Amino acid sequence: MGHNNNSNNSNNNRSNRNQTAWISPLSSPPQGNVYTNIPNSTTYTFGSNNSNPNNSNNNNSNNKHSPLTSATDRLTKMDIEEKWDNKTYEKDEREKSPVFHISTSNFNSFGNLKVPGSFSLFNKDENNKPHLPTIPQDQPLKEQPEQTTSNNKPHVSLLHAHSTYQPSNVKEHITSPIYEQHQLSTKEIEHQKKLQEQHTSSATTSTTTSSATSPTKSQQSLQQAQQQQAQQPRVNTFFLPPPQNARERLKEFKQIRVIGTGTFGKVYLIQNTKDGSFYAMKCLSKAYVVQLKQVEHLNSEKSILSSIHHPFIVNLYQAFQDEKKLYLLFEYVAGGEVFTHLRKSMKFSNSTAKFYAAEIVLALEFLHKQNIVYRDLKPENLLIDNEGHIKITDFGFAKRVEDRTFTLCGTPEYLAPEIIQSRGHGKAVDWWALGILIFEMLAGYPPFYDDDTFAIYNKILAGRITFPLGFDVDAKDLIKRLLTADRTRRLGALRDGAQDVKNHRWFSDINWERLYQRKDPGPFIPSIKHEGDSSNFELYEEENMVDDPPSPNYVDPYANFFKDF
Numbered sequence: 001m002g003h004n005n006n007s008n009n010s011n012n013n014r015s016n017r018n019q020t021a022w023i024s025p026l027s028s029p030p031q032g033n034v035y036t037n038i039p040n041s042t043t044y045t046f047g048s049n050n051s052n053p054n055n056s057n058n059n060n061s062n063n064k065h066s067p068l069t070s071a072t073d074r075l076t077k078m079d080i081e082e083k084w085d086n087k088t089y090e091k092d093e094r095e096k097s098p099v100f101h102i103s104t105s106n107f108n109s110f111g112n113l114k115v116p117g118s119f120s121l122f123n124k125d126e127n128n129k130p131h132l133p134t135i136p137q138d139q140p141l142k143e144q145p146e147q148t149t150s151n152n153k154p155h156v157s158l159l160h161a162h163s164t165y166q167p168s169n170v171k172e173h174i175t176s177p178i179y180e181q182h183q184l185s186t187k188e189i190e191h192q193k194k195l196q197e198q199h200t201s202s203a204t205t206s207t208t209t210s211s212a213t214s215p216t217k218s219q220q221s222l223q224q225a226q227q228q229q230a231q232q233p234r235v236n237t238f239f240l241p242p243p244q245n246a247r248e249r250l251k252e253f254k255q256i257r258v259i260g261t262g263t264f265g266k267v268y269l270i271q272n273t274k275d276g277s278f279y280a281m282k283c284l285s286k287a288y289v290v291q292l293k294q295v296e297h298l299n300s301e302k303s304i305l306s307s308i309h310h311p312f313i314v315n316l317y318q319a320f321q322d323e324k325k326l327y328l329l330f331e332y333v334a335g336g337e338v339f340t341h342l343r344k345s346m347k348f349s350n351s352t353a354k355f356y357a358a359e360i361v362l363a364l365e366f367l368h369k370q371n372i373v374y375r376d377l378k379p380e381n382l383l384i385d386n387e388g389h390i391k392i393t394d395f396g397f398a399k400r401v402e403d404r405t406f407t408l409c410g411t412p413e414y415l416a417p418e419i420i421q422s423r424g425h426g427k428a429v430d431w432w433a434l435g436i437l438i439f440e441m442l443a444g445y446p447p448f449y450d451d452d453t454f455a456i457y458n459k460i461l462a463g464r465i466t467f468p469l470g471f472d473v474d475a476k477d478l479i480k481r482l483l484t485a486d487r488t489r490r491l492g493a494l495r496d497g498a499q500d501v502k503n504h505r506w507f508s509d510i511n512w513e514r515l516y517q518r519k520d521p522g523p524f525i526p527s528i529k530h531e532g533d534s535s536n537f538e539l540y541e542e543e544n545m546v547d548d549p550p551s552p553n554y555v556d557p558y559a560n561f562f563k564d565f
């Protein structure tokens, strides 16, 4: 999510992180150092070798929250246990795992996937702006097929098989009877009833054709939905058809406050005035969405979220639009963002990070089985619910992808090399991002950071990671395998997909079935005093969620873009 600088908190301000972007990489301005417990990096300014930390790029409001001196002190005091370079690592692994041999000619002097000889991250276009690497047409990178045979699997997945876990039971995870047992909890069923009632009453009051939806029919469809849910719990049976009159529907909700803000709109905590239930409403300006070329992303977000249901993915209940705005009605996840809690506690314990990572692995496994690549994994998009479980939100960049896609989007620190290099990317980018996320949860800052976006890309391509002292050995091993530059060798992107990640020894004490069933509470139960408590969210500038109706002559110029919304 992109963030306006409206929030009033201090050095944990999530707005300081470079925005999620549909990447026009040149458009991201240099940002201040947002990580309070990392060594401060020098600021690179394009076109100059200015590394003076007091230069204008650092001279912004962020610095008052992130004093250079203390950050630098931390650098000098921090013992560096290990510097890891994924060139070296890949070389070692190549020796052990012949199936993954990749010609050294595919690596450049960074020790990474080859980019054109003439390429420099700081090449400039005709407007004297730096531009990103492209792959030369005459030198296609050699791709290794994802398929491996049982004899030449990467040794990682075999060596680290889970002690209490039988991979064969869940090989076809999506059809596994164990996983099918996850049915709606009583709370979820109650909620579904409530929603249906709201929707029915809204339809009854708002239109003359509403009598078509009789309560009996509604009850029947609810029963049917519940039966369907029991058989196929992964389909979003919560999702309601659009109301016949969006403005009437909106009148049913009372705006409480803004709980999130992004490039195209805001997220509001709202309350249903009839039954008192709380929701999160994401509200976006059609004009911005069109201007910023996000139409496809928005339609895709709605289409994907309306079709899936997973214990660790936020539930979308309804999507509709009025003349100027798009509305997405979500379950309200009151515990706030992992980002906020991570910044507050500086870093997570090994067990906390592992718990969150494991839930995300299950969610990614689920998405990937349906050929959905998420593409925006980061602590800002992970919410914590009242039982301490993860709920992934913001599917703005999620996409159904059979093979590869080429749109450049994501958050700079979390981008996989293949995205930066415009090489086309697929599900493997989510496993890369998981590696970044695990590192960030355990260290308190991401492995590749800089005040300047291009310098971040440069570091990602260089692939050198410095692990702080005391970093869990197994976590380190998993991160290295996830942050493998070559996506055809990246853990999670191999033949056995997510199963390889689940089998890694860092996860050896995770009971995946219990986890999926949400049997145990999360490692941290957020303080939530009542259902509509919003104290876990930052404060943002308030704004009315619903605009006054436009004049009767107003014609929505964007109607065609959102016909399927």
Ligand SMILES: Nc1ncnc2c1ncn2[C@@H]1O[C@H](COP(=O)(O)OP(=O)(O)OP(=O)(O)O)[C@@H](O)[C@H]1O
Binding pocket: 001, 002, 003, 020, 259, 260, 261, 262, 263, 264, 265, 266, 267, 280, 282, 314, 330, 331, 332, 333, 334, 336, 337, 380, 381, 383, 393, 394, 395, 396, 537
């Ligand atoms: N269901 C929810 N419950 C509680 N808070 C939520 C919910 N959905 C979103 N939020 C809050 O609002 C923030 C913004 O949401 P989201 O990232 O979906 O918006 P966005 O406009 O797509 O942002 P971006 O600019 O990154 O695309 C989240 O990071 C979270 O803090």
